[in-house]
Amino acid sequence: MDPSQGGGDLIGFGGGQGPILFGGGTLTGAINRLKTFSTKNINCIKDLMAVGLTSSQIQLDANTVSMVNALAKPGALRAMEPNADFAIVETEMVPTIAYNSNNFWQTSFGDLLGTLVHEYAHLANPGSSSGTDQGLIGALGITGATNSSAISQKLGKDCFSGAKP
Numbered sequence: 001m002d003p004s005q006g007g008g009d010l011i012g013f014g015g016g017q018g019p020i021l022f023g024g025g026t027l028t029g030a031i032n033r034l035k036t037f038s039t040k041n042i043n044c045i046k047d048l049m050a051v052g053l054t055s056s057q058i059q060l061d062a063n064t065v066s067m068v069n070a071l072a073k074p075g076a077l078r079a080m081e082p083n084a085d086f087a088i089v090e091t092e093m094v095p096t097i098a099y100n101s102n103n104f105w106q107t108s109f110g111d112l113l114g115t116l117v118h119e120y121a122h123l124a125n126p127g128s129s130s131g132t133d134q135g136l137i138g139a140l141g142i143t144g145a146t147n148s149s150a151i152s153q154k155l156g157k158d159c160f161s162g163a164k165p
């Protein structure tokens, strides 16, 4: 569901063991940040409206979505596209996001926060064409996107520019 460039400017990854570093931040740290998310940035507010998200929904997702390390769960890994960084696991009873840290491309904490909001946008539009990567790219008015990381990058830039862990 979430093809994006693998490799690239990787700062660090944990492979399921150590901390996952993005400009000094961790995946857990990013989720914790979103548990209290709010914004007054008009570009961010426009983006969230376009993809059907609110600040309170982001907080709820950060508090409740089950995060699965695909490198430790072969079934989840098989369900992901080979080059995906994060993907919704649609077969789970509770909202679930799998991640493969071997494919993390994010080089900043803002990129990572934007990526999580990108995944939450998928959860906010279940079973709808507006919830596909192409749907989100269109809703956000992104032109020239070559893969779905453009969604994460736009949300990161508009909502989390300069965010520090």
Ligand SMILES: [Zn+2]
Residues within 6 Å of the ligand: 001, 002, 118, 119, 122, 132, 133, 148
């Ligand atoms: Zn996506």
